[in-house]
Amino acid sequence: MIKQLVPANLKEALEMLSKHNCYIMSGGTDLMVQKHVSTGLLPSFDKDVIYVMNLKELDYVKKDDNGNIRIGAATRFTDIERSPLVPEIYKIVIKEIASNNIRNMATMAGNIANASPAGDSLVPLVLNDASVILSSVNGNREVLVRDFVLGVRKIDRKQNEMITEIVLKPQELNYFYRKVGARKAESITKVSLMGGYKIENGIIKDLRIAFGSVSIKVVRSLENENKYIGQKVKELNIDSVIEDYSPLVTPITDQRSNKEYRHKVAMNLLRKFLEEVKGGRNE
Numbered sequence: 025m026i027k028q029l030v031p032a033n034l035k036e037a038l039e040m041l042s043k044h045n046c047y048i049m050s051g052g053t054d055l056m057v058q059k060h061v062s063t064g065l066l067p068s069f070d071k072d073v074i075y076v077m078n079l080k081e082l083d084y085v086k087k088d089d090n091g092n093i094r095i096g097a098a099t100r101f102t103d104i105e106r107s108p109l110v111p112e113i114y115k116i117v118i119k120e121i122a123s124n125n126i127r128n129m130a131t132m133a134g135n136i137a138n139a140s141p142a143g144d145s146l147v148p149l150v151l152n153d154a155s156v157i158l159s160s161v162n163g164n165r166e167v168l169v170r171d172f173v174l175g176v177r178k179i180d181r182k183q184n185e186m187i188t189e190i191v192l193k194p195q196e197l198n199y200f201y202r203k204v205g206a207r208k209a210e211s212i213t214k215v216s217l218m219g220g221y222k223i224e225n226g227i228i229k230d231l232r233i234a235f236g237s238v239s240i241k242v243v244r245s246l247e248n249e250n251k252y253i254g255q256k257v258k259e260l261n262i263d264s265v266i267e268d269y270s271p272l273v274t275p276i277t278d279q280r281s282n283k284e285y286r287h288k289v290a291m292n293l294l295r296k297f298l299e300e301v302k303g304g305r306n307e
C-alpha cells in the first residue's frame with residue numbers, strides 16, 4: 025500500500041525521509057507526468073510519496089551577508105521571477121519556462137532534481153556557479169549544481185536527503201541567452217545557449233559558455249574558458265572557439281529534433297554570442 029506523507033514542518037519531513045524510501049513531490053509538474061498512466065486514470069506510484077510544497081519554512085527568497093541570493097526549495101517559479109532580489113538573467117530564463125499556470129506550481133528545486141537535459145534553469149545555474157543545499161536528519165551539505173546533476177535523471181542525492189535551498193551567486197557579467205523551441209510557450213528546449221562575459225581595457229576578464237539540451241547534462245568547460253580569459257578580445261578566434269566546443273556538443277535525435285540540426289543550431293548560437301563579445305560591450 026502506497027503512503028502519502030504530508031509533513032507539517034521541515035523537521036518532520038527530514039524524519040520521514042530518513043525512514044521511508046519515497047518520491048519527493050514539490051509542484052508535481054514533472055513527477056505527475058512521469059507517473060501518468062492513461063487519460064482518466066490516476067497516476068501510478070510504486071513507492072510512498074512525500075509532499076514538500078506545503079513547507080512554509082522553504083518558501084522564501086532572501087539575500088545573505090555575502091550577497092548571495094537564497095531561494096527556499098518550495099518557492100514557485102512565479103515568486104522567484106517576481107522577487108526584486110533575483111538577478112535579471114534568471115528571470116529571463118524563467119519567463120520562457122512552460123507557461124504561467126505551470127510556473128505557478130513548479131519549483132526551481134524540482135527543475136534541478138528532475139535532471140532533464142532540457143531543464144532550463146540548469147543553464148544559468150551552472151553558468152553562474154550556483155549551488156544547492158541538501159538537508160537530512162544528519163545535517164546540511166552544499167553542492168554546486170554542475171556537480172549535483174550527474175546525468176539524465178541522475179543526481180547526487182542520498183535517499184534521506186532533500187534540496188532545501190538554492191544559492192545564487194550574482195556575477196558581474198554581460199549575458200546572452202537564446203532558447204530554441206517549437207513555439208513561444210510550453211515548449212521544451214531543443215537547444216539553448218547562455219554566454220556570460222566581462223571585458224576590461226580590451227582584455228577578456230571572464231568568458232563563460234553553457235549549452236542546454238545538447239548532452240546528458242549542461243555543457244560547460246572550465247578548461248576551455250580558462251584558455252580565453254586574459255586574451256585580448258580582438259584576438260579571440262571565433263572559429264577556434266567553435267572547434268573547441270564542437271566535440272562537447274553531443275545532442276541526440278528525438279521527437280523534437282534531430283542531432284544534426286541541434287548541433288548546427290548550437291554552433292550558430294555560439295558564433296552569434298562570440299560576435300557579440302567581439303563587438304565589445306563593457307569596454
Ligand SMILES: Cc1cc2nc3c(=O)[nH]c(=O)nc-3n(C[C@H](O)[C@H](O)[C@H](O)COP(=O)(O)OP(=O)(O)OC[C@H]3O[C@@H](n4cnc5c(N)ncnc54)[C@H](O)[C@@H]3O)c2cc1C
Nearest residue numbers: 050051052053054055121122130131134135137143144187
Ligand atoms: C506542459 C509542461 C511544460 C513544461 N515546460 C518546461 C520548460 O519549458 N522548461 C523546463 O525546464 N521544464 C519544463 N517543464 C517541466 C517542469 O515544469 C519543471 O521541470 C519544473 O520546474 C519541475 O518542478 P516541480 O516543483 O513541479 O517538480 P516535481 O514534479 O515535484 O519534481 C520533479 C523531480 O524533482 C524531485 N524533487 C522535487 N522537489 C525536490 C526537493 N526539494 N528535493 C529533492 N528532489 C526534489 C522529484 O522527486 C522529481 O524527481 C514543463 C512541464 C510541463 C508539464
